[in-house]
Amino acid sequence: MQDFIRTIIDFDQKLFLAVNSMVGTSSIIDSSARIIGSDYVVPVFLSLILIFLWYKETSILRKFKARLTVLNSIFTLLGACSIVFILNQFLFRERPFDLLEANLIFYAPTDSSFPSNSVAAVVGLAIPVFKTYRKIGYLMLSSGLCLAFCRIYVGIHFPGDVLGGILTALVSFFLSTVLMNLFSRQLYLSLLIFEKWKWLKIVRL
Amino acid sequence: MFGFHLDYYFCCVLAVSGLLFILVAYRKSSLSVMPYCLGFILVLAAAILFFNTENRIVNDYQGGLDANEQIVLFALSALTALIIRKLSSAGKRIIRKNIN
Numbered sequence: 530m531q532d533f534i535r536t537i538i539d540f541d542q543k544l545f546l547a548v549n550s551m552v553g554t555s556s557i558i559d560s561s562a563r564i565i566g567s568d569y570v571v572p573v574f575l576s577l578i579l580i581f582l583w584y585k586e587t588s589i590l591r592k593f594k595a596r597l598t599v600l601n602s603i604f605t606l607l608g609a610c611s612i613v614f615i616l617n618q619f620l621f622r623e624r625p626f627d628l629l630e631a632n633l634i635f636y637a638p639t640d641s642s643f644p645s646n647s648v649a650a651v652v653g654l655a656i657p658v659f660k661t662y663r664k665i666g667y668l669m670l671s672s673g674l675c676l677a678f679c680r681i682y683v684g685i686h687f688p689g690d691v692l693g694g695i696l697t698a699l700v701s702f703f704l705s706t707v708l709m710n711l712f713s714r715q716l717y718l719s720l721l722i723f724e725k726w727k728w729l730k731i732v733r734l
Numbered sequence: 735m736f737g738f739h740l741d742y743y744f745c746c747v748l749a750v751s752g753l754l755f756i757l758v759a760y761r762k763s764s765l766s767v768m769p770y771c772l773g774f775i776l777v778l779a780a781a782i783l784f785f786n787t788e789n790r791i792v793n794d795y796q797g798g799l800d801a802n803e804q805i806v807l808f809a810l811s812a813l814t815a816l817i818i819r820k821l822s823s824a825g826k827r828i829i830r831k832n833i834n
Contacts, residue, residue: 637793
């Protein structure tokens, strides 16, 4: 078993080095990867898409369907971050720039490398949308994967961390869907209150 | 510009305002390209303004934003953009009424 784990870790490190060794070939690619891999571009872009989904429909049934999807995305994100937080209490994996001779072109995070928190969060936002709206879902998922690749490229995550982040997001999506089915009546009621209550007129478009 | 937190907040307000332009045009099934273009330009301008004014690739304990701060600031900025949108459309309505 230990040999098997060792083989996987070796493969992970080799894959990381293959991607990270491309750093320095083009300054434009390097700075683009730094910006896309940052904590601001992809999360804000995905949040903008969620706002778009929240307000885009005009008929009441479609509106509720879209808003339930957005709520599922938010719950999946929160669940994924909680799972990562719990996992980080038990296991710590060093960052690639601590272990290997990596090219670090990003700031040096100090928390555990596995699983990738940012990938878990953005993929968590994308999966529920992908389930309901395929085209927008593809756009969100590809942005998330782009962020994942950039974070390997800039030297702060192993590919295995990214995979761990995606699996975390999937588990969180499953839990969130189960919880939403359990509390579907309450959720519909909350959405109805949001739609009809006059004091919330300010947040309706 | 004004410090990391305020910069993030203002750029998010700009980006959400751009999105609201697109949204309103989409909901009205507007055939005009103008609101869509304006929306995209605002979103792009927000990103360019944010990344071109200072080094934004910094850790949260070195002046960057942690996840909680990001969530709160983004929600506040979305609310601000919505209020600005509401106020501007109310203002337009009053002006039109006065002209007529």
